[in-house]
Amino acid sequence: MSDAALETRPDIYSDANRQRMWKEWAFQVVALAAILLAILVLMTLLINVMIDGLARLSPQFLTSAASRRAAQAGILYPLVGSLYLMGLTALFAAPLGIGAAIYLEEYAPVNRLTRLIELNIANLAGVPSIVYGLLSLQIFVRAMHLERSLVAGALTLALLILPVIILASREALRAVPQSIRHGARALGATQWQTIYRYVMPLAMPGILTGVILAFSRAVGETAPLIAIGVPVLVTSLPSSWDSSFTALPLQIYDWIGRPQPAFHQNAAAAILVLMGMLILLNSAAIFLRMRLQKRQAW
16 A cells, blocks of 8 residues: 555544544443433432331331331331241252252253253243242142241242342352362362362352342342232231241332321331341342452452
């Protein structure tokens, strides 16, 4: 190419660079506007809930049972029911989800069957929660005769979050370098010793984060519990796995549907308590992740 032709090329390149810079700048503006809009909507909702609910938050509200009078109503039974429900859900979902992830990632052969299983798990993670409620109604409530018990609700929520736990755990296991597995096997470790002593400690921060975030989703679910017929009003605290129970999202749903403004204030206060539980779970996920990462660094 002649020198004269080369002298004309920079103008073309500069125009292309300017167009690329304008497109990049426009994309950044749109992305920033979307973030600001989402934060603005969230802050508006939070401020409205805090204005309505802060006046009702008190020890009496947390330790009182449900009542027909809004001023005397509390969230003791739904709050305790939600705590028991999350404990049983963790007992069912966490070992099964992590175990399934370990098998699929470390042991299962790569064939059409495993690919089909992986595809179905990914699809199940996006299924609406009401579908799990209807499935649980047929299996746990009617076929297994568990009725509207605490264990039936826990199994329902465990089914709901199980695909999320499996996907998050597999991603954490996949992030561990293959060289660690090869090195351990070369030194004589069995496959299980390699997984238990080397792979799992490195993957545990990601696994715990995924598990806790899955529980954060489960703690606020209402549709599956409504589908299996969990009552809103109960007269006692759960005493065993087959006891009747209610949950905090159900109580909020019931109060929101009432016409009296005082019950709407109760619902706003209960929402603040539920948000506090979610913040604690997310904070625990962040704390555990940072703690385990620091331990690995040492």
